[in-house]
Amino acid sequence: MKTLTTDVVIIGAGPVGLFQVFELGLQGLTAIVIDSLAEVGGQCSELYPDKPIYDIPALPNAKASDVIDNLWQQAATFDPTFLLGERVDHIEKISESCFNVITHKNTTVVCRAVIIAAGNGAFSPVKLKVPLIDKFEDKQLFYRISNLEHFKDKDVVVLGGGDAALDWSLTLQKTAKSVLLIHRTTNFKASTASVNQMYALCDQLKMQFLCGQVSDFQQNDDKLIGLTITSKDGINRRVALDELVVCFGMSPKLGPIDNWHLDMHQHQIKVDTQSFQTSVAGIYAVGDINYYPGKRKLILSGFHEAALAAFSIAETVLEKERIPTLYTTTSTVVHKRMGVI
Ligand code: FAD
Numbered sequence: 001m002k003t004l005t006t007d008v009v010i011i012g013a014g015p016v017g018l019f020q021v022f023e024l025g026l027q028g029l030t031a032i033v034i035d036s037l038a039e040v041g042g043q044c045s046e047l048y049p050d051k052p053i054y055d056i057p058a059l060p061n062a063k064a065s066d067v068i069d070n071l072w073q074q075a076a077t078f079d080p081t082f083l084l085g086e087r088v089d090h091i092e093k094i095s096e097s098c099f100n101v102i103t104h105k106n107t108t109v110v111c112r113a114v115i116i117a118a119g120n121g122a123f124s125p126v127k128l129k130v131p132l133i134d135k136f137e138d139k140q141l142f143y144r145i146s147n148l149e150h151f152k153d154k155d156v157v158v159l160g161g162g163d164a165a166l167d168w169s170l171t172l173q174k175t176a177k178s179v180l181l182i183h184r185t186t187n188f189k190a191s192t193a194s195v196n197q198m199y200a201l202c203d204q205l206k207m208q209f210l211c212g213q214v215s216d217f218q219q220n221d222d223k224l225i226g227l228t229i230t231s232k233d234g235i236n237r238r239v240a241l242d243e244l245v246v247c248f249g250m251s252p253k254l255g256p257i258d259n260w261h262l263d264m265h266q267h268q269i270k271v272d273t274q275s276f277q278t279s280v281a282g283i284y285a286v287g288d289i290n291y292y293p294g295k296r297k298l299i300l301s302g303f304h305e306a307a308l309a310a311f312s313i314a315e316t317v318l319e320k321e322r323i324p325t326l327y328t329t330t331s332t333v334v335h336k337r338m339g340v341i
Contacts, residue, residue, distance in 0.1 A: 001106045004081070006032040008313060009101045009111045011088045014042020016287030016302030017117035018071040023310035025078030026328070028337050029317065032109050033080055034101070036087035036122035037250070038144060041068035043288075044299075046123055046250050057300060067299075077338050083107060087122045089256045091283065097317065099282060113313045116269060116278070116285040117302070122255050126248035128159065133217050133224075140224045141244045151243055153177045157227060159214065160247035161185070166194035168245055169207060179207040180239060182229060186211060212237070257289070265291040275312035276305050282316070284309045 008024055010017045013035035021031045039045055044053075044064035052061050059067065086103035091114055093099055101109045125143035127134070133141060145151070145168060156176040158169045161183035167190075169181045181198060188195045201207045211231060218226035224244065229237045254267055263270040263279035268291035271277060276284045286309050287302035295301070314323045326334045335341040 001108070003108045003110065004032060005110045006030045006081070007111060007317065008032075008113045008115060009034065009088075009099070009109050010115045010117055011035075011101070012042060012117035012119055012287070012289070013037070013040040013082060013084070014117060014119050014287060015044055015068065015071055015299050016119075016306055017042070017115075018068070018075045019303050020115055020117055020286060020306040020309065021075035021078060021080045022071075023306045024313070025075075025080075025337060026326070026334055027310050027314035027323065029310070029314060031078070031080045032083060032111070033075075034083040034086050034088050034103060034109070036085065036124060038085045038146075040072055040082065040084070041065070042119050042123075043252075044068050053299070055298070055300065083109075087124075087256070091260055093280065093282065096282060112282075112317055114283045115306075115309055115313075116257070116283065116289055117287045117306075118254075118257060118285075118289045120252040120254070120267075120288055121257065123250040123252050124255075125246070126251050128214060128246045128248070130214055130217060133214075136224045136244070140242070141246065143246055145245060148172075148175060151176050151245075154242035155240060156180070156243045156245060157182060157239060157241045158245045158247065159183070160249075161188045161190065162247060162249055163190045163194065164249070165247035166190040166198055168247060170194060170197055170201070172245070173201060173207045177242075180210060180241075181207065182210045182212060182214070182227075182239075184211070184213045184232075210237070210239070268295070271305075274308070276309040277312060284313065 007029040008031045010020050010031050010033045013033045024031050049065040051064055086105050089104050090102040097112045099111050099114050151172050152175045154176050155178045156172050157180045158165055159182050169179050173179045202209050212229040214227050215230040216228035226238050226240045269278050269285040271285050271290045273292045276286055278285050286305040288297045311323050328334050
């Protein structure tokens with residue numbers, strides 16, 4: 001168990017959570033950002049990294065991944081701490097200006113305010129739906145690879161037809177004893193270069209590809225030793241394995257947010273548009289997760305909301321009636337906070 005302290009915890013490292021760090025920094029407030037994903041960027045990184053976005057102010061045509069790189073750089077001005085791969089499960093209100101934010105890995109962050117920038121919910125892997133196979137999770141069945149060494153000299157099966165499945169197959173093929181990629185069709189949602197490389201490696205007998213879906217598994221004692229693969233024509237084949245990597249993509253789940261006793265509108269958190277505070281004082285919500293009349297789920301709306309939430313938190317924390325608007329071009333106070341003078 002780990003305990004950290006900061007002024008504000010931001011739940012979600014999507015584009016709005018990242019910009020929130022910068023807006024808090026301008027007010028002299030520190031932030032810790034927590035995201036269930038292993039990388040920053042939320043929907044932009046997870047769902048459409050290579051697509052151009054045309055409606056970010058002053059960026060007429062920018063790839064989603066470039067927008068995230070720029071936001072990350074802007075946030076880095078204020079040296080935030082990122083807790084990635086951790087899902088926030090609980091928020092405990094200790095007093096009007098003290099909260100404990102607790103993750104599924106038992107990290108507790110003590111803070112003065114909480115900003116929920118959770119988009120459509122925490123991204124988590126789409127699971128392989130075969131009864132009882134989940135007992136092998138994190139032992140022989142993996143939804144993300146954090147240690148390549150684990151697969152060295154093993155017979156590995158990779159499931160999926162997107163970029164992640166192709167990229168991991170090509171990477172694992174260099175160190176594993178064998179790699180078998182299995183996808184339900186020959187239509188891949190991955191870059192043509194990766195698909196061509198995969199077929200070329202199959203031609204050279206350096207890896208294999210099989211069309212079908214997992215319908216069952218075999219075990220020996222408590223070890224997963226094989227899968228039954230059913231092809232479109234109903235034929236079953238058995239394949240042996242040591243390790244299974246499932247790359248079916250990520251989907252967002254509102255999950256724990258539903259239990260935080262906040263006033264909701266359908267699956268979004270109601271906020272007051274002056275401060276972006278929720279129904280619980282000290283807890284704010286910005287970006288796709290919030291709701292107010294006229295709400296639009298757009299990145300630029302989230303940027304505006306992040307600025308006003310930061311002003312409101314600064315006013316509460318510093319107990320000031322109204323924080324003056326300081327320009328980043330001319331304010332020496334802001335320049336000192338940014339470290340540019
Ligand atoms: P998100 O990007 O959803 O990020 C939220 C983050 O919070 C996620 O990483 C999630 O894992 C994390 N999280 C949630 N709950 C928890 C928890 N309990 N613990 C830890 N982490 C948690 N918008 C535009 O303005 N212009 C466009 O052109 C555009 N194109 C789009 C194209 C597509 C295909 C899609 C799907 C969306 C598009 N959008 C576009 C919408 C835009 O992506 C969203 O408005 C934006 O991502 C919202 O940002 P956010 O930071 O609020 O949330």
